[in-house]
Amino acid sequence: MTRYEKVAAVLRERIEHGIYRPGDRLPSIRAVCQEMEVSISTAQEAYRQLMDATLIESRPKSGYFVLPGRAPSVLPSISRPAQRPLDISQWDQVLELVATQRDDNRLLLGRGVPNLEYASLKPLSKILGGLHRSADLHGFNYDKLSGSPELRQQVAKLAVASGCLLHPDDILITTGCQEALSIALRLLTQPGDVVAVDSPSFYGTMQILKASGLKALEIPTDPQTGISLEALELALEQWPIRAIQVTPTFNNPLGYTMPPARKRALVQLAQRFDVAIIEDDIYGDLSFTQPRPPTIKSFDDDGRVLLCSGFSKTLGPGLRVGWMAPGRYRDQALHMKYVSTGASATLPQRAVAEFVAKGHYERHLRVAIRQYQRQRDVMIGWVQRYFPEGTGISYPQGSFLLWVELPAAVDCVRLNERLARHNVHVAPGSLFSASGKFRQCLRLNYAFTLTPAIETAVRTVGELAGEMVGESRASLV
């Protein structure tokens, strides 16, 4: 981080923690210089950054003021899923989404891919290119089954920021985070078992449940604090739950981050009922505030948390470099890894290790995070402008996915059909539920460089959704 970014981060944190509240006047430039021992230009640059992020504004002759937070006014409602274990369906819809990742001339507003155009990613191309060109015998050979020692070491170092003290041997490199999740679920369960999940929930995990013949018990989930511990406790009493699967940090799709105290309480609950927790942290490094939020794993004192993550959302999913820290299940995880794909591809692991070791990863994160934070606000602005009244919007503090809850009259699967004519596609909310809930919701990606073409597409989504609202009113008359 540069000096001014550090200053901005400190101020941002104070705003986010309510130390400076909306409408408050911020300390003067001079006061900041004194407090933080920086130059005037550094303090000015920090304030400029906070203005870019629309967190504060400058009022001529009066100073800098905290802007009203957008989040609370527009959040979607708490989920009320079916209260019994369900089989998973929705594969057709998931397939439609994932099968169109490439060579599709539609604008895929809903996809889960980071921005791959930032120059800060260039060194990775270079490193990869160099490694592959000079491939010696080792480069084409199998790597270690648990993954390249170099990469595991870097992952262990990175995990410190999330509160985890991991030894490289606690880590297993996987073929993307998907394989980590798949391994975790397979080693914990037998067909017919029940897994408690947050709701909505990442469709990739849901499909693992389907493939393994598992049942999902969707737990009501608060759009600000995550899975309801109260509902989960009741469920644990009532059902033979084998594992709890959650994405507690920058949740996909809801965007919330569970507060640290609730993460800790979740571990305690799991201990009381002796269940394992599968924690998906794939977006955790994309935090708009520093330090990044702690993982559930950081509160795990008896190895029951299987932490799953990877570099798909920070560097690029086409690399297929993921990892897991399976805690007390390491031996079973290693066996599942062998069975699933054998050792992971050799050179991509080394390239990522080098990219991280040389500081490129941190630099790239800074670039991406700053852009995503700005773009979140731009995208929210568009949704507020173009979507029908009564639309709820999430307010993520990291990552690049927005959850939008439209009026009940809107069915986003049907909306997608209408959008096809305009070459636009969103991720319908029903993808994220075993019971096909959330049909009036959709996921938007704001990692794109937000061009006028994207604004037009978002506007089209809003307008067609508005039409659906209108039609439903008309049919009621």
Place this chain on the structure above:
Amino acid sequence: MTRYEKVAAVLRERIEHGIYRPGDRLPSIRAVCQEMEVSISTAQEAYRQLMDATLIESRPKSGYFVLPGRAPSVLPSISRPAQRPLDISQWDQVLELVATQRDDNRLLLGRGVPNLEYASLKPLSKILGGLHRSADLHGFNYDKLSGSPELRQQVAKLAVASGCLLHPDDILITTGCQEALSIALRLLTQPGDVVAVDSPSFYGTMQILKASGLKALEIPTDPQTGISLEALELALEQWPIRAIQVTPTFNNPLGYTMPPARKRALVQLAQRFDVAIIEDDIYGDLSFTQPRPPTIKSFDDDGRVLLCSGFSKTLGPGLRVGWMAPGRYRDQALHMKYVSTGASATLPQRAVAEFVAKGHYERHLRVAIRQYQRQRDVMIGWVQRYFPEGTGISYPQGSFLLWVELPAAVDCVRLNERLARHNVHVAPGSLFSASGKFRQCLRLNYAFTLTPAIETAVRTVGELAGEMVGESRASLV
């Protein structure tokens, strides 16, 4: 193929089919020139190649003669596995083998890795380097779930040589052949199901059975013609077999290739009992004779064969590029693929596609095949020289793995313990059996460039094995 290689291939085939038998005099150079319409130097070069392969010898003033085939005199005996479904164990031994693939200073004589040092592999490094360096947005993005269209097209083209007419859409790219096998087994079975396997059988597949809670029914397998169709038929009548899993071409570890007629008969048997066949063809392209043997899949007229293969044994396992042709199970296979690892890594697929499309694959195969064939004979010579009397040796017509059956007194797991002091390691036969059979067998790799150090290692293996035979005799006295 060059002209002389074509001539040599024709002659070799006639020898292998017994048209010219051991001791027979071959046609003169001139006769060959006339028959095949080639020049004298071409015919001479062809004969030289056959001499290099120790298939024929030249006797001064008399001409060229077929050498006695080595194979029949030294083949290991037919397997007699337990005749009931078994749970799999041996994970510890497998782990020991696979965990030592890298950074081990022992000489791993038993590993399953091809030679990665041939210059004909260089263009792949170049292509990979170029692609990664110039990575555009697509390179780091998810690829299509079923795999890169370019690669699927090349795979479809290659499959023609094995008698398969596949459409690129019939093919699914996987993360190594291991993932293909894993997907195939998972989509066909439920925990507790019985799978018929050849015996000995590749340990990677056995471990999939273990992880999925499946039982292996090991079918007696002939070291020359493969799985016994008669025994299989009895088993199909007796047990509820859900799938038949075989490696019928250049079998790992036994080395045999099922004759085409038996491959066809296997399909008919599967049809009669309505079972699926999982065919592992990962060594199929490494055939010492041309054309390469047909796959079982080539006889499949109702889509019940799931063909699994990949580039790990031809180009390098560290790439993790495999593929499958799942026949009528395509939809389920695609779902399992998504669940298992999502889309496969993007750029390695494109690199392999380009390598094949530009003819480098064929060129590289020619180089590797010629070396492997020579090295097979060298390795067989060493085993004959250094191993105890009564040792059986396979005689593979492709690939790079030799199966050695020692006198019953030798236990290769214990042999490995003694070899540790000499920094040498073999693959013990018990890895390849659910019932822990084949303890007196071991697998050797002859893909290495065969240096004096390797000869010394092989000799050490033979001598220590000989000691074990001696000890057992002594204990009987």
